[in-house]
Amino acid sequence: MSYCSDTSSVDDELETLRWYHFDLSRHAAEALLLSNGRDGSYLLRNSHQGPGSFALSVRAKDSVKHFHVTRKSGGYAFGFNEFATLQDFVNHFANEPLLGSETGTLIVLKCPYPWRVEEPSIYESVRVHTVMQAGRTENDLVVNAPSLGTKEGYLVKLGAFIKNWKQRWFTLNRNELKYFKDKMFDEPIRTLDLTACSAVQFDYSQDRVNCFCLVFPERTFYLCAKSGVEADEWIKIIRWKLSQIKKGR
Incomplete structure (x- = not known):
């Protein structure tokens, strides 16, 4: 997938990204990953800092860390790295999964957390998410657990x-x-x-x-x-x- 500077093309790419959770709040992202995710689960969401700003929320053991991702004219900036497309972003962390946090610890990005996973149970009527098995790309995900958080x-x-x-x-x-x-x-x-x-x-x-x-x-x-x-x-x-x-x- 190649990067196009046209805003609509960028938005189309975001819509195809199954682990992009739109305007999910920071608090909701933490609750979701802590309740149903696993170490290394991550998702992308909009940042409160404005258009073109995103946050990558990652579960690291028993906490959730948040990192800024910024849309630029040439692609996306994440830390010191820049990516032409979000697909490049996915591929990068499938092969280079270590990410240093502000505390100096390493966080492993193991499994994208898709937003279209539904609870396979009639226990609750609301949409919830399930733990995902680690995969090298978003296409490798398999539902692993049916229970709510x-x-x-x-x-x-x-x-x-x-x-x-x-x-x-x-x-x-x-x-x-x-x-x-x-x-x-x-x-x-x-x-x-x-x-x-x-x-x-x-x-x-x-x-x-x-x-x-x-x-x-x-x-x-x-x-x-x-x-x-x-x-x-x-x-x-x-x-x-x-x-x-x-x-x-």
């Missing part, structure tokens, strides 16, 4: 009656947040139904850092993550799920 990890929870903090293993699957005594246990201590949850947010009332709370009619649950980034990721994913629950009502 999941997350798991250790959090420290405040007890209901005895006000002490204990580490628990949490799993988030569909609208159920379960916590276990430890990772190797099969039976959860409790299952929280997110359809009954009214809010999730950072909490500063406890004498601990990186805390957030989930508000239910009968109780507010206080949880602490190992870092502010991790707490923010839990909040974003749960908040995204609550928004989907609200849409379905």
